[in-house]
Amino acid sequence: MAARVSLRILDLPEQRYSCHGCGDCCRDFSVQLRDDDLERLEAQGWERELGEPVTVEYRGRRYLRQRPDGGCLFLQDDGLCRIHARHGLHEKPLACRVFPFNLAPDARGPQAGLNYACRSVRANQGASLASHDGDLVRTLRQLPEATRPAPPRLAGDLRADAGEVDGVASGIDRWIARTDVPLSTRLDGFAWLARSLGSASFEDVRGSRLRELVDLLVSALPGELDHLPVDEPGRGQRRQLRQAVFARIEDPRFTDDLARPPLSARLDQWRRSARFARGRGRLPGLARGWAAPATFAAIESMPPIRPADDLDDLVARWLRGTLRGGRAWGAGYYGWSIVHGLQALALDVACVGWLARAHAAGLGHEAVGIDSVGEAIGRVDRARGRAVWLGTAAERLRLRYFAADDGLRRLVRSQWSEA
Numbered sequence: 001m002a003a004r005v006s007l008r009i010l011d012l013p014e015q016r017y018s019c020h021g022c023g024d025c026c027r028d029f030s031v032q033l034r035d036d037d038l039e040r041l042e043a044q045g046w047e048r049e050l051g052e053p054v055t056v057e058y059r060g061r062r063y064l065r066q067r068p069d070g071g072c073l074f075l076q077d078d079g080l081c082r083i084h085a086r087h088g089l090h091e092k093p094l095a096c097r098v099f100p101f102n103l104a105p106d107a108r109g110p111q112a113g114l115n116y117a118c119r120s121v122r123a124n125q126g127a128s129l130a131s132h133d134g135d136l137v138r139t140l141r142q143l144p145e146a147t148r149p150a151p152p153r154l155a156g157d158l159r160a161d162a163g164e165v166d167g168v169a170s171g172i173d174r175w176i177a178r179t180d181v182p183l184s185t186r187l188d189g190f191a192w193l194a195r196s197l198g199s200a201s202f203e204d205v206r207g208s209r210l211r212e213l214v215d216l217l218v219s220a221l222p223g224e225l226d227h228l229p230v231d232e233p234g235r236g237q238r239r240q241l242r243q244a245v246f247a248r249i250e251d252p253r254f255t256d257d258l259a260r261p262p263l264s265a266r267l268d269q270w271r272r273s274a275r276f277a278r279g280r281g282r283l284p285g286l287a288r289g290w291a292a293p294a295t296f297a298a299i300e301s302m303p304p305i306r307p308a309d310d311l312d313d314l315v316a317r318w319l320r321g322t323l324r325g326g327r328a329w330g331a332g333y334y335g336w337s338i339v340h341g342l343q344a345l346a347l348d349v350a351c352v353g354w355l356a357r358a359h360a361a362g363l364g365h366e367a368v369g370i371d372s373v374g375e376a377i378g379r380v381d382r383a384r385g386r387a388v389w390l391g392t393a394a395e396r397l398r399l400r401y402f403a404a405d406d407g408l409r410r411l412v413r414s415q416w417s418e419a
């Protein structure tokens with residue numbers, strides 16, 4: 001009998017999920033392949049049958065090839081997967097089988113977090129997360145590397161043990177869950193926590209002392225924020241925010257050999273990047289299904305997001321799910337330290353705010369509603385842990401830039417306001 005694999009599925013009773021077959025994850029989604037995926041695809045004989053390659057190499061990794069419209073090569077007209085239809089669920093690439101879950105180990109063992117790019121996850125529709133345990137454990141058995149504990153770095157080279165990971169995640173989670181505090185204040189407080197932990201020295205603050213430190217910082221909120229007012233973001237910070245947004249939404253199309261992308265594609269990407277940096281004119285097209293792109297001026301003139309109850313619930317679930325589900329640091333986030341992972345998540349909060357305003361401005365709305373925030377979370381979260389360029393030193397440099405001069409708080413506050 002196979003040994004029991006112990007898996008921690010995201011422990012967030014408020015969150016539910018079942019697939020409702022919208023097909024979003026088969027469109028404009030990069031599917032990275034493992035060696036065993038490649039062997040299965042080879043054995044299934046697709047390249048012989050279709051007469052064309054079904055995978056593409058990009059930055060040393062292999063991905064499922066897409067059609068020019070961004071749909072997966074195996075997506076049929078009826079919305080179903082061709083591999084699934086012919087060979088069954090368990091013959092599909094592992095990333096497709098497991099989505100929207102994300103399997104990654106930390107100091108506590110394997111964690112199953114959730115990707116909020118899935119419409120059903122955002123809408124909170126379906127069965128309890130625990131009901132997916134059997135399928136996830138079956139998949140986990142094929143991922144031996146995810147079953148071994150992988151303590152994330154706390155900061156620098158210091159490794160966090162299971163109790164420390166729990167202490168940081170649950171302390172910050174308690175703050176995000178405080179529905180007696182307005183969402184904008186909780187987001188501001190989260191950015192402050194990420195910055196404060198970034199300036200702490202942890203050599204002598206380990207084990208229960210680390211938990212006490214996090215509890216102390218959280219207990220200082222929200223009062224501490226009143227004593228620490230911040231200015232509007234400066235021009236350079238706003239420019240860097242737009243660049244950070246671009247990095248989160250720019251998905252390469254895996255249609256052809258990306259090891260040598262055509263010059264026209266590279267030029268086109270460079271032009272879009274430059275447009276984001278300048279912040280003038282019209283936003284380049286963002287994604288399938290998004291409204292006509294607004295001008296940068298229209299986005300800047302949108303009022304900050306005023307949270308309503310449904311919006312509060314969505315944003316809090318997304319943040320809490322990311323923190324508690326092992327997707328904020330370590331193996332779930334490019335091997336980053338807990339401190340850098342928290343700062344990257346705070347930057348995601350600002351990016352979601354900017355993108356939601358862009359979405360609402362494109363629709364001609366005067367205020368940002370839950371539909372725009374949901375689309376923005378979907379765009380930002382689909383890149384989390386999957387877009388290799390977000391895990392590079394360049395992105396950490398951007399965080400260092402924001403860590404100075406209260407950049408993260410200034411950006412978050414500029415996007416989210418009190419009701």
Ligand code: SF4
Pocket residue numbers: 018019020021022023024025026099100117118119120121
């Ligand atoms: S995005 Fe979610 S609901 Fe839609 S097909 Fe994929 S897993 Fe199912």
